[in-house]
Amino acid sequence: MNDFSVEATGLSKYFGDFKAVDNVSLTVPAGSIYGVLGPNGAGKTTSLRMTLGIIDPDEGSSRIFGERPQTVRHRIGYLPEERGLYPGMKAREAIAFMGALRGLDWSEGRRRAATFMTELGLERVIDEKVRKMSKGMAQMIQLIGSIVHAPDLIVLDEPFSGLDPVNQERLEMLVRRERDRGATVLFSTHVMAHAERLCDRLAIIARSQRRFEGTVDEARGLLPMQVRYTPRADSDPASVAALLPTGAEHRGDSWFFPVEDAGVEPLLARITGSGLGVVGLSITRPALHDAFVHIVRQVDAGFEADAGADAVEEALA
Amino acid sequence: MTPFLRNMFVIARRDFLAIVATPTFLLFLLAPLFMIAMGLAGGMGASQLADSARGAGRIVAIVEAADIEALRAADDRLRPAFSRGDAPPPLEFRINSPATPDPVAIAREKGTDTYAVLSGPFDSPRIVERNAEGSAGRYLALLANQVLRDRAAGDVAPATPRFESVRNGGSSIALQQSLGFGAVFVIFLLTLLLAGQTVSSLAEEKGNKVIEILAAAVPLESVFLGKLLGFLGVAVLFIVFWLAMAMVGGFVAMVQMDPTTLATTQNANKATAALGAMPATGWGFFLGIGFVYFILSFLLLGAVFLGVGAQAATVREIQMLSLPITIFQVGMFSLSAAAASAPGSSLAAFAQVFPFSSPLAMAARAATDDNIAVHFLALGWQAIWVALVIFLSVRLFRSGVLGGGRGWKFWRRKTRAAQATEPR
Numbered sequence: 184m185n186d187f188s189v190e191a192t193g194l195s196k197y198f199g200d201f202k203a204v205d206n207v208s209l210t211v212p213a214g215s216i217y218g219v220l221g222p223n224g225a226g227k228t229t230s231l232r233m234t235l236g237i238i239d240p241d242e243g244s245s246r247i248f249g250e251r252p253q254t255v256r257h258r259i260g261y262l263p264e265e266r267g268l269y270p271g272m273k274a275r276e277a278i279a280f281m282g283a284l285r286g287l288d289w290s291e292g293r294r295r296a297a298t299f300m301t302e303l304g305l306e307r308v309i310d311e312k313v314r315k316m317s318k319g320m321a322q323m324i325q326l327i328g329s330i331v332h333a334p335d336l337i338v339l340d341e342p343f344s345g346l347d348p349v350n351q352e353r354l355e356m357l358v359r360r361e362r363d364r365g366a367t368v369l370f371s372t373h374v375m376a377h378a379e380r381l382c383d384r385l386a387i388i389a390r391s392q393r394r395f396e397g398t399v400d401e402a403r404g405l406l407p408m409q410v411r412y413t414p415r416a417d418s419d420p421a422s423v424a425a426l427l428p429t430g431a432e433h434r435g436d437s438w439f440f441p442v443e444d445a446g447v448e449p450l451l452a453r454i455t456g457s458g459l460g461v462v463g464l465s466i467t468r469p470a471l472h473d474a475f476v477h478i479v480r481q482v483d484a485g486f487e488a489d490a491g492a493d494a495v496e497e498a499l500a
Numbered sequence: 501m502t503p504f505l506r507n508m509f510v511i512a513r514r515d516f517l518a519i520v521a522t523p524t525f526l527l528f529l530l531a532p533l534f535m536i537a538m539g540l541a542g543g544m545g546a547s548q549l550a551d552s553a554r555g556a557g558r559i560v561a562i563v564e565a566a567d568i569e570a571l572r573a574a575d576d577r578l579r580p581a582f583s584r585g586d587a588p589p590p591l592e593f594r595i596n597s598p599a600t601p602d603p604v605a606i607a608r609e610k611g612t613d614t615y616a617v618l619s620g621p622f623d624s625p626r627i628v629e630r631n632a633e634g635s636a637g638r639y640l641a642l643l644a645n646q647v648l649r650d651r652a653a654g655d656v657a658p659a660t661p662r663f664e665s666v667r668n669g670g671s672s673i674a675l676q677q678s679l680g681f682g683a684v685f686v687i688f689l690l691t692l693l694l695a696g697q698t699v700s701s702l703a704e705e706k707g708n709k710v711i712e713i714l715a716a717a718v719p720l721e722s723v724f725l726g727k728l729l730g731f732l733g734v735a736v737l738f739i740v741f742w743l744a745m746a747m748v749g750g751f752v753a754m755v756q757m758d759p760t761t762l763a764t765t766q767n768a769n770k771a772t773a774a775l776g777a778m779p780a781t782g783w784g785f786f787l788g789i790g791f792v793y794f795i796l797s798f799l800l801l802g803a804v805f806l807g808v809g810a811q812a813a814t815v816r817e818i819q820m821l822s823l824p825i826t827i828f829q830v831g832m833f834s835l836s837a838a839a840a841s842a843p844g845s846s847l848a849a850f851a852q853v854f855p856f857s858s859p860l861a862m863a864a865r866a867a868t869d870d871n872i873a874v875h876f877l878a879l880g881w882q883a884i885w886v887a888l889v890i891f892l893s894v895r896l897f898r899s900g901v902l903g904g905g906r907g908w909k910f911w912r913r914k915t916r917a918a919q920a921t922e923p924r
Contacts, residue, residue, distance in 0.1 A: 237715050238902055253719065257503065261716040267709030271518060283510045284717035286503065325713075 188213045188336050188367035191234045193243035196226075203229045205391040206243070211369050211384070216362050218378040219371040221388035222479055227371040228264050230388065231340055234369075235261060247336060257286045260334035264341045264371075266325055270314035274300065274324050277313055281328030292331055299327040303353055319346050326354065330361060337361055339370035343377050355381060375472040387475060389482040399471055406469040406477055407441035410450070414438075415460035426457050437463065507718035511726025515701070516733040525734075529741060557589035559636050560606055562619040565595050567647065574646035577658070578639075588639040589615055603628040616640050622648050673868070679779050679786070680840040680864030687794045687860050688833040691801055694735040696825055698802040699809035700818045701727045706810075706901070715902060720894045724810075728802050728890075735798055780870040789875050790863050796882040797859035801829065803886055804856070807893025811900055828856075836860030843868040852878065855885035 189211035196204040204226040211217040221227045233240040236252030247255050268277050278299070279292030287295075300309050303323060313321055322345055330337055339358075343351050358368050358381055372378055378385055379399055387395040387402070395402060413436050414423050423438060424431065431440035442450055447466060454461060469477075501509075519525055561571055575591050582588065594600055596619070601609075603617040607628050615636035616629040622644040629637035650656075705711040705723075714723050779786035805825055812818045839851035839861040851861035862878045 235716055237712065238898070256717055259716070261713070263709070263712040263716070265709040265712060267705075267711070267713055269514070269518065269704070269710060270708060271522075280510070280514055281713065281717070284507060284714070286506065328713075 186213060187211060189217075189234060189245070189247055189369060190249075191230070191243065191245040194230060194233045194240045194245065195242035196229050196233060196238070197241050202391055204233065204240075207386075207388060207391075207393045208243075209234060209369075209386055209393075210396075211367055213367055214362065214365055215383040216358060216368045216370075216381050218382035218385035219369065219388060220373065220375070220378055220385055220475060221371070222373060225388045226391045227388055228340055231338055231369070231371060235259065235338060255336075257332070258335040260285070260329040260332065260337045262326055262329045262337075262339045262342055266318075266322055266345075268313045268321055268325055268328075271312060273310050273312055274305070274316070275309050277324055278328045278331050281325075282331040285332040285334070287332040295331050296327065299331065300324075303327070303357075319350055322346060323350060323353075326357070330357070330366075333364070333366075335366055337366050337368045337370075339368070341372060342370055343372060343374055351377070375470065375475055379471040387478050389479045390486060392482075394478050394482055395474075402471055402474040403468050404444075405474050407443050408447065408466050408468050410438075410440055410442050411463065411465045411467075412438045412440075412454065412461070413463035415462060418459045422457075423459055426453055426459065442466065504719060504722050507722040508726040508729060511714070511718070511723055512729035512733065515727050515730025519730070519734050520737065529738060532742060557613040557615055558592045559589050559615050559640055560592045560594060560603075560617045561640065561643070562594045562596050562600055562603060562606070562617065567622070568593050568595075570647045570650060571643055574643045574650065578642065578646060588636055589613075591643075618644060676780060676868045677841060677843065677864075680843070680867035681837060683786070683790050683793075683863040683867060684833065684836045684840050684860045687790065687797050687863055688829065688836070690735070690739065690794055691797045692826070692829050692833075694731070694738060695798050695802045696805060696822065696829075697734075698728060698731050699805040699812075699821055699825060700815075701731060701806055702810040702897075703812070703815065703818055711902075720897060721890055724803070724806060724890050724894055724897075728799055728806060731802060732795065732798055736795075739794075779867040781866045781872055781875075785872065786866050789866050792879065793859040793863040796879060796886070799886045800856055800859065800882060800889065801832075803889040803893065804828075807889060807896060810893060810897045832857040832860060836864060840864035840867075853881075855882060858882050858885075 187210050189209055191207070191209040194204055194207045194209075195202065207226065207230050209217075209219070209230065219227050219230065229238070232238045233243070234245045234247075234252070236245060245252055248258065252259070269280075272280065275293050275296045278296035279287075279289050282292035282295065283289050297306075297309055300306055305320065305323060308316055308320060313324065316324065326339070326342065329339070337358075342354055342358075346354060355377065358370070362368050368381075370381075382399055384396070384398055385402065386393050395405070412427070416436065420433060424433070427438055428440050428442070428446075431438045454464070563571060571593070572591070579587060594606065603619045603626065606617050607614045607630060614630065615634060616627055616639070618625050618627050618640040620626040625641065625644045627637045627640055702711070705714060714720075781789070805821075808821060808825075809818055812821060835847075835851045835854070835857045839845070839848035839857070842848055843865065848861060848865070851857045852865060854861075858878060859882055862875060866875060
């Protein structure tokens, strides 16, 4: 058995002269939940489409379960970013149709559709036409349609957008259940909370390139931990400042500063030995959101610097 | 069944049901009723006009009273030689007297069309005619001539001919060519009515974004072929429905109408004559291969329209495509019709080989040429072109619409590759 469900290497794609995706590689371990994160327009959707063989990359290649994506279509479930269903179809038929496209028998598709819809609280619209449903409901129908054939790889492009919090939670439950069933789940999002709760591994794409690949903890580890320290009220600020790392900010009663993993214990030792007291102390690891923003800002800063340098060069020329 | 075929049938099933299970389909199915009703109304109007015109017309002979019988007898003998549509207008007599108006004045009398007026002696009659190119005046001259001949010959017993009609086994080339043209026309008409719909068939998927789901799930070739198949199913249903209606209509007519009346109807005679003309390949093969050629014609033209329509970005663009599509179909019909009227010519050979006119031209060939093997060759050739058109349409769709194919601009890829390897 292949250890990786998806192995996309060096994917690049031009739209006209714009390089929408630049040398992006994705390696998704089998049986994991893998997130592709990035700001709007970063190239997530194009990367997923190339990975699935919906569009051809200009450079690079993609393997799914060790084979060309086109040869294993029946083992894949895909929810595209642009949702689409035939409005005239009934929900149950729409799901069975999507299953039939992947080789599932129509009657079995209908049966599973009813089961899934009942589990997700959608039993009252089983025989309702799609055009009569709300956007969120239709999205859930499409989501069920993409997993009704029990695929080995589920690819969801921005699956949470457009869903209310209740349905978002249901979707998270569904994703975990599919992973527990043995499926690999690859999804894109720009909402960090979902990725943080779900992902075993993730990639961050910004400005067409992959900027990070690893676990959620590794992403969060890109930034130092944040410390909030509140000494006794009668402490001399100068003494406190001398105790803490350079750059610690004094706001109100508290001091804020970052600390590396290795610096936590020495810091605690210094504080307890200083005699300044501890009214409050919190050491928190940054959220994925912070890591994401940090990475994207770094990339943007690099781009702006490059653009500035180019402008200077042009001016000099 | 291979996954490709299974996918194709899934798409075809969806499209077929999506079309058939709507109230609009009923309107589509019954649309020919409007055409028939309009045709009947127009035909009845034209017929009434023709009848009234025929009734109002006349030819006039200004003769002595003693000559009337001889002239009437000559008219009675000569008139049956003309078919109903070609017969001269009814003959009227005016007795020559000083009170009789001048022939020109008679020709100008109001209330009726007078095509020719004969006056004077039979050996040198004066004939005033309305139209120098018409035959009415010549007919009056012929009557005068006939009276003179009758008088010269004296009493001669009229000939009593025995007419024998050859109804069956008539395989005249002209009738076979007519059958060929009929096949071309029927296939063209059905294709014109039914294949044009394929142009907008991908618009739905593009509009409601289902296309990406399909593209991810199945090969686009099976999507295109499945859609064609779905529309073909609708077309076949349409044909079967109207065939059944025609058969029921025919049966009712046979039961309700007097057989003698039926047989003497002019149109029935024509139909009988056409049926009497056996196609060169035999009726069974001719009808069967004609149906298969309709399918191939539908698939070929449908594939082209589907491919072209798939490139259209908006409904307006699709609407704009209907004119070139109709012109293209009429062009193929004209080519095939010309080929049907000249079997064995190089034009016919071209029409039979050119893929988009091939089904029509080969159907015509089945009427005049008894070579059956060539039809299987033609079917193979046409099927290859269906596959080729689908393949090209998919390539264009992927590169143009999905924006994802490697496309046709291979030189740009080379340029980019060169740029990528250049040291910076």
